[in-house]
Amino acid sequence: xxxxxxxxxxxxxxxxxxxxxxxxxxxxxxxxxxxxxxxxxxxxxxxxxxxxxxxxxxxxxxxxxxxxxxxxxxxxxxxxxxxxxxxxxxxxxxxxxxxxxxxxxxxxxxxxxxxxxxxxxxxxxxxxxxxxxxxxxxxxxxxxxxxxxxxxxxxxxxxxxxxxxxxxxxxxxxxxxxxxxxxxxxxxxxxxxxxxxxxxxxxxxxxxxxxxxxxxxxxxxxxxxxxxxxxxxxxxxxxxxxxxxxxxxxxxxxxxxx
Amino acid sequence: xxxxxxxxxxxxxxxxxxxxxxxxxxxxxxxxxxxxxxxxxxxxxxxxxxxxxxxxxxxxxxxxxxxxxxxxxxxxxxxxxxxxxxxxxxxxxxxxxxxxxxxxxxxxxxxxxxxxxxxxxxxxxxxxxxxxxxxxxxxxxxxxxxxxxxxxxxxxxxxxxxxxxxxxxxxxxxxxxxxxxxxxxxxxxxxxxxxxxxxxxxxxxxxxxxxxxxxxxxxxxxxxxxxxxxxxxxxxxxxxxxxxxxxxxxxxxxxxxxxxxxxxxxxxxxxxxxxxxxxxxxxxxxxxxxxxxxxxxxxxxxx
Ligand SMILES: Nc1ncnc2c1ncn2[C@@H]1O[C@H](COP(=O)(O)OP(=O)(O)OP(=O)(O)O)[C@@H](O)[C@H]1O
Ligand SMILES: [Mg+2]
Numbered sequence: 432x433x434x435x436x437x438x439x440x441x442x443x444x445x446x447x448x449x450x451x452x453x454x455x456x457x458x459x460x461x462x463x464x465x466x467x468x469x470x471x472x473x474x475x476x477x478x479x480x481x482x483x484x485x486x487x488x489x490x491x492x493x494x495x496x497x498x499x500x501x502x503x504x505x506x507x508x509x510x511x512x513x514x515x516x517x518x519x520x521x522x523x524x525x526x527x528x529x530x531x532x533x534x535x536x537x538x539x540x541x542x543x544x545x546x547x548x549x550x551x552x553x554x555x556x557x558x559x560x561x562x563x564x565x566x567x568x569x570x571x572x573x574x575x576x577x578x579x580x581x582x583x584x585x586x587x588x589x590x591x592x593x594x595x596x597x598x599x600x601x602x603x604x605x606x607x608x609x610x611x612x613x614x615x616x617x618x619x620x621x622x623x624x625x626x627x628x629x630x631x632x633x634x635x636x637x638x639x640x641x642x643x644x645x646x647x648x649x650x651x652x653x654x655x656x657x658x659x660x661x662x663x664x665x666x667x668x669x670x671x672x673x674x675x676x677x678x679x680x681x682x683x684x685x686x687x688x689x
Numbered sequence: 690x691x692x693x694x695x696x697x698x699x700x701x702x703x704x705x706x707x708x709x710x711x712x713x714x715x716x717x718x719x720x721x722x723x724x725x726x727x728x729x730x731x732x733x734x735x736x737x738x739x740x741x742x743x744x745x746x747x748x749x750x751x752x753x754x755x756x757x758x759x760x761x762x763x764x765x766x767x768x769x770x771x772x773x774x775x776x777x778x779x780x781x782x783x784x785x786x787x788x789x790x791x792x793x794x795x796x797x798x799x800x801x802x803x804x805x806x807x808x809x810x811x812x813x814x815x816x817x818x819x820x821x822x823x824x825x826x827x828x829x830x831x832x833x834x835x836x837x838x839x840x841x842x843x844x845x846x847x848x849x850x851x852x853x854x855x856x857x858x859x860x861x862x863x864x865x866x867x868x869x870x871x872x873x874x875x876x877x878x879x880x881x882x883x884x885x886x887x888x889x890x891x892x893x894x895x896x897x898x899x900x901x902x903x904x905x906x907x908x909x910x911x912x913x914x915x916x917x918x919x920x921x922x923x924x925x926x927x928x929x930x931x932x933x934x935x936x937x938x939x940x941x942x943x944x945x946x947x948x949x950x951x952x953x954x955x956x957x958x959x960x961x962x963x964x965x966x967x968x969x970x971x972x973x974x975x976x977x978x979x980x981x982x983x984x985x986x987x988x989x990x991x992x
Contacts, residue, residue, distance in 0.1 A: 486875065488871065488874060488875060491874070493798050493799050493800075515877070516877035516878070516879060517877060518877075519874065519875055519876065519877040520876065520877040523875060523876070524871075524875040526868065526871065526872075528868060530866075530868035530869065530871065530872045531872070532869060532872055532873070532886075532887055533869065533887070533890075533891060534886075542873075542876060542878075542886070543876035543877065545886075546873070546876055546877060546878040546879075546882050546886075547876075547877060595872070598872075598876065599875075599876065602876060602877070
């Protein structure tokens with residue numbers, strides 16, 4: 432059993448409907464702090480949906496209905512006192528397609544700070560420092576230090592995706608959610624992002640959705656297998672792949688479906 | 690390289706393929722013909738108008754007032770009147786339309802109120818201008834006691850252009866990719882911050898284009914202003930920049946053209962054509978401005 436202080440995410444009896452279609456069924460999940468957890472499962476099993484519950488971005492869709500509890504760092508996030516803006520500052524998200532804003536590299540990185548601080552509250556030096564440290568952390572500083580005013584949308588895809596991660600860092604998030612962050616990237620880009628995940632581990636809790644079982648195996652500490660909106664198995668990655676306890680997991684990792 | 694035996698060439702066109710190619714050429718030809726057919730009348734109209742108008746086209750025609758019962762002189766009062774009407778009507782319709790569109794597209798939930806508003810916008814956009822005219826007459830001229838005036842006519846035009854501005858603005862807003870918005874929400878931006886930092890800078894070109902295209906509509910309509918504030922003739926000195934007060938009636942190009950063509954006997958035939966050319970030129974200039982603007986406006990959001 433994980434001590435409560437070590438829990439980054441906990442869901443209890445989480446259900447989610449898109450209209451009348453139930454996409455998540457009674458999901459009970461406990462994700463530990465400071466590790467990389469992979470969500471795997473065949474297409475349409477609700478990985479993205481579950482991920483998007485953790486910062487409540489699902490709720491932009493008017494026909495979404497959820498029941499059950501989601502606790503982030505021990506706090507229920509559906510409570511009346513929860514401000515979505517603050518929640519999302521603590522729980523950052525990276526998407527399948529890199530989505531840098533059509534602004535300069537610099538403005539992309541400081542975007543979150545500008546959003547959360549009133550105009551004039553930040554000095555140029557603070558912003559510069561934030562940019563340097565965030566870009567250093569994701570390994571873009573050396574490449575981009577002289578090109579901070581370039582449009583972010585003109586960068587290579589791999590750099591764009593790193594920038595999207597860097598954009599979260601100045602806000603000091605506890606969690607970083609990644610929804611198939613490598614699926615638009617080539618082999619090298621994928622490798623680079625995985626390296627980056629390793630270097631960010633421990634400081635941040637990372638949850639990554641992936642279609643790629645090899646990636647889940649390489650790049651995660653724990654692994655969650657989902658099927659048809661249900662959580663089937665959640666174990667240490669090595670255990671799940673070597674000795675799955677549920678026959679459905681075994682079938683999936685043997686490539687029987689998905 | 691051909692081998693020893695004369696095997697049939699597998700990639701040679703078959704009879705069926707040749708038939709498909711003929712049909713392909715035919716289809717292509719038809720589409721091209723339609724395109725040309727569409728351009729011909731346009732070029733025809735322009736050419737015909739300019740040729741017929743030529744004897745009257747001159748700088749003085751633009752800046753002088755009509756003389757001798759509108760049979761001579763220029764069109765200055767009508768030109769200024771049209772500009773006044775268009776500017777005032779858009780100054781009213783554009784802000785309202787853009788803000789309403791932002792609300793509808795960015796804030797409103799998809800419920801029945803929203804759907805009713807949508808339906809209303811679409812319906813209003815399809816209402817014939819003569820109906821707007823009648824409404825303007827009742828609402829602005831009589832009920833609001835603005836009388837027959839530039840103000841009444843402009844408000845009527847504003848009413849007419851408003852739904853189209855809402856629709857075109859919504860389209861421009863909707864063309865901003867969802868991923869930009871999600872990127873903002875995911876660092877905790879409010880909707881207004883998202884709109885200001887990302888949505889507006891990326892749609893402003895389309896929004897402005899939509900508004901400017903309404904200039905040509907407002908400038909060209911006759912019915913709404915005929916009922917509410919345009920007159921056949923108003924004595925105004927040529928060349929004065931602001932000859933009208935807001936509570937006065939004014940002349941307007943479209944109305945002037947109608948008058949010359951139907952109400953004034955023995956006009957020199959080139960004068961109505963020249964008036965039409967000026968009206969067209971105004972519209973084309975404005976449209977050209979819209980296109981340049983669209984190309985020019987690039988994202989440089991400020992904080
Ligand atoms: N906005 C939506 N409205 C209705 N149904 C949706 C919506 N989004 C997802 N779904 C449905 O919910 C189910 C789960 O979708 P989800 O995107 O979470 O799956 P996923 O596991 O991420 O799949 P993939 O691997 O293809 O990304 C799918 O059956 C999908 O069709
Ligand atoms: Mg998905």
